[in-house]
Amino acid sequence: NLEPAIRELHKQHGPILSVTFLSPRPAIFISGRANTHRALVQHGHVLASRPPAIAPFLVLTSGQHTISSAPYGPFWRSLRRNLTSGLLNPSRVPLYASARRWAIDLLTSDLMSRGNNGTAGITVVDCLQFAMFSLLTCMCFGRRLDGHCLREIEAVQRELFSSYISFQAFAFCPAITKRLFFRRWQKVLSIRRRQEELFLPLIKERKNDVTSGSTACCDHDDNLAYCYVDTLLDHKLPKDADDRKLTDSEMSQHYSGSWQTWLGSQRFQAKLLDEINGVVSCNKELVTEEDLKAMPYLKAVVLEGLRRHPPAHFLLSHAAVKETSLDGFHIPVGRSVNFSVADIALDEKTWTREREFWTDRFLNDGEGVGVDLTGSREIKMMPFGVGRRICPGLGLALLHLEYFVANMVREFQWGMVGGDGGGVVSLTEQPEFTVTMAQPLHALVTPRRVSPAMARRAVP
Numbered sequence: 379n380l381e382p383a384i385r386e387l388h389k390q391h392g393p394i395l396s397v398t399f400l401s402p403r404p405a406i407f408i409s410g411r412a413n414t415h416r417a418l419v420q421h422g423h424v425l426a427s428r429p430p431a432i433a434p435f436l437v438l439t440s441g442q443h444t445i446s447s448a449p450y451g452p453f454w455r456s457l458r459r460n461l462t463s464g465l466l467n468p469s470r471v472p473l474y475a476s477a478r479r480w481a482i483d484l485l486t487s488d489l490m491s492r493g494n495n496g497t498a499g500i501t502v503v504d505c506l507q508f509a510m511f512s513l514l515t516c517m518c519f520g521r522r523l524d525g526h527c528l529r530e531i532e533a534v535q536r537e538l539f540s541s542y543i544s545f546q547a548f549a550f551c552p553a554i555t556k557r558l559f560f561r562r563w564q565k566v567l568s569i570r571r572r573q574e575e576l577f578l579p580l581i582k583e584r585k586n587d588v589t590s591g592s593t594a595c596c597d598h599d600d601n602l603a604y605c606y607v608d609t610l611l612d613h614k615l616p617k618d619a620d621d622r623k624l625t626d627s628e629m630s631q632h633y634s635g636s637w638q639t640w641l642g643s644q645r646f647q648a649k650l651l652d653e654i655n656g657v658v659s660c661n662k663e664l665v666t667e668e669d670l671k672a673m674p675y676l677k678a679v680v681l682e683g684l685r686r687h688p689p690a691h692f693l694l695s696h697a698a699v700k701e702t703s704l705d706g707f708h709i710p711v712g713r714s715v716n717f718s719v720a721d722i723a724l725d726e727k728t729w730t731r732e733r734e735f736w737t738d739r740f741l742n743d744g745e746g747v748g749v750d751l752t753g754s755r756e757i758k759m760m761p762f763g764v765g766r767r768i769c770p771g772l773g774l775a776l777l778h779l780e781y782f783v784a785n786m787v788r789e790f791q792w793g794m795v796g797g798d799g800g801g802v803v804s805l806t807e808q809p810e811f812t813v814t815m816a817q818p819l820h821a822l823v824t825p826r827r828v829s830p831a832m833a834r835r836a837v838p
């Protein structure tokens with residue numbers, strides 16, 4: 379449980395710390411809005427790299443050849459530009475409208491078919507993650523994958539996310555820890571193998587434009603004209619990019635929470651529903667992307683969710699491109715430099731009632747109105763990071779959050795397990811790759827109307 383310890387060390391020793399854990403190389407921690415702005419925005423180009431990956435992540439990122447893990451340089455720039463100008467280009471948003479509708483249909487049907495499990499409620503995260511995997515894999519591979527294939531992809535990715543922290547053990551003397559934690563190391567290799575077994579055939583199918591029924595994984599009627607794999611297959615790396623692949627032998631070597639009333643309490647739901655009904659006519663199938671633009675309360679709910687419960691409590695580790703100094707502290711190349719997202723979001727000097735889920739701060743004259751999530755002027759909250767390594771999926775993520783929340787509130791009444799007004803939900807957090815709920819949410823879900831998705835299901 380690193381976070382409280384780091385916070386305490388900052389209190390005792392100041393905003394810039396160098397801490398030695400198990401790894402021989404100390405990690406640097408930088409706190410505070412102003413310091414973070416200086417480091418990541420004003421001197422953003424200097425701290426825009428990533429530190430050398432430890433053994434498991436070398437395997438899982440093919441030797442730091444992914445956008446998020448690649449060191450700053452032509453290779454990273456080229457891949458990142460390919461993603462932002464291709465799949466994430468705002469002009470392509472409408473291309474995936476049908477995939478988004480499909481994901482909402484899947485989610486609606488899934489929630490309905492689980493039938494509240496008596497009075498124990500539905501484990502919401504299972505349904506939500508499955509719908510989100512369906513949508514993102516569709517955008518990635520250009521096809522609606524079938525349920526079996528999706529479940530397999532979901533299972534391997536979830537295993538990776540939940541084991542992520544335990545893999546840090548290999549930071550210390552990997553030659554020994556690989557033997558000491560032999561099973562854990564085997565898990566790293568098995569996750570990678572399964573990812574290859576699942577993803578490579580899908581990539582090859584897309585490449586060969588297979589339309590026969592030989593691949594049971596695909597629903598051929600719903601091929602997308604454009605997907606992320608297409609952009610990667612067409613992509614040409616610049617000459618000076620380091621596209622060195624790991625050799626086989628290298629591969630085998632490496633191979634605060636509190637009890638709170640729930641956000642879904644009737645008050646939030648009723649206000650959201652009022653807003654949605656004011657914008658969307660009752661005979662319309664779904665809330666659309668266009669409708670979302672006229673929903674300030676929905677935006678406030680989503681922003682307050684990201685502020686109070688950011689999925690990442692720390693940014694991915696940054697590193698200096700060249701030796702540098704920050705406020706008189708020396709930062710060598712290759713050191714991991716870390717920034718706390720959660721502490722900035724809970725800074726009492728920026729936010730009143732900072733620990734409360736209080737949507738009004740993003741409405742009318744509230745302190746959060748017009749907050750700049752890119753942090754270019756100043757940082758008030760940074761759930762997506764700031765500066766050169768800012769999350770390129772920011773726009774898409776906000777769209778998905780608003781779209782899913784709006785449609786789920788419109789379709790269902792969300793109730794607490796445990797009865798009227800008496801229910802509480804544990805918001806105790808559990809660190810994984812992202813921060814998750816230690817006790818997953820169980821909710822009672824009641825349809826508000828016969829939705830088109832339900833009607834379609836009813837047709838044999």
Ligand code: HEM
Binds near residue numbers: 445689694761769772
């Ligand atoms: C609520 C949803 C999301 C949150 C909170 C989130 C947050 C983050 C954060 C905190 C980082 C690290 C920034 C840093 O190191 O300074 C990051 C990086 C990244 N995110 Fe996201 N993200 C989300 C969704 C997405 C989506 C939907 C995509 C793609 C479709 C995406 C793609 C990436 C990539 C490629 C990076 C690495 C950027 C780089 O190193 O240059 N993210 N994200």
